């Protein structure tokens with residue numbers, strides 16, 4: 001992606017955000033609250049509302065993707081996760097939501113769709129797929145819901161998975177389950193991952209990172225180097241926050257155009 005820029009109501013929110021996610025690699029998009037991570041994810045997924053003006057170039061597998069192309073017409077990408085509760089219908093059993101969606105997306109008969117969903121749920125570490133499928137989303141833990149969303153995203157066999165804060169608001173054990181599931185579902189020979197988080201500890205599964213600060217790229221590089229020798233002050237504060245187990249102090253965005 002070259003130099004993504006986005007503005008709403010005349011206010012520049014993203015100034016210059018170039019980055020690449022190589023096939024089968026895991027890249028982290030890091031930054032404090034309000035730095036522009038979610039806007040970048042929404043732009044990549046085609047989910048920015050009509051109030052945004054977007055510029056720059058987005059290429060998937062070498063092909064230019066129009067910013068305004070509807071999400072459903074971007075077959076190589078899948079994403080979501082920040083709010084797994086609202087992503088799933090709370091009053092409908094999961095089998096009645098997931099199986100028709102997967103059958104439609106993959107043009108499968110009902111039994112084939114059920115088999116595929118079983119496989120995917122097992123892959124994300126949900127050990128009793130029948131119990132999960134017989135539940136409503138509100139009857140699952142936050143970490144279980146995130147993994148259901150991940151399984152659903154993987155049903156589309158995306159070239160690029162965009163995971164926006166998939167571990168935020170989860171307890172330590174649920175976090176580790178979700179991170180293990182992401183690790184299993186992405187990487188070499190599988191989907192590439194764009195992992196969006198302000199939690200550097202969670203982003204440790206990525207090969208490299210791009211750090212945003214007030215809508216701009218502050219620095220980027222291999223994850224090992226970012227952790228060992230952060231160069232930008234915002235990266236240093238994220239590393240420090242991860243080291244001490246604290247959240248970074250949010251940085252207000254005052255970058256008027």
Ligand SMILES: Nc1ncnc2c1ncn2[C@@H]1O[C@H](COP(=O)(O)OP(=O)(O)OP(=O)(O)O)[C@@H](O)[C@H]1O
Nearest residue numbers: 008013031032033034035036037038039040198253
């Ligand atoms: N719909 C919108 N209209 C106008 N401004 C917006 C809109 N959505 C986000 N913004 C602004 O864009 C900036 C970046 O927001 P974004 O949600 O991308 O931050 P973030 O890095 O994902 O933060 P967090 O970690 O808290 O989710 C913020 O200043 C925010 O107020």
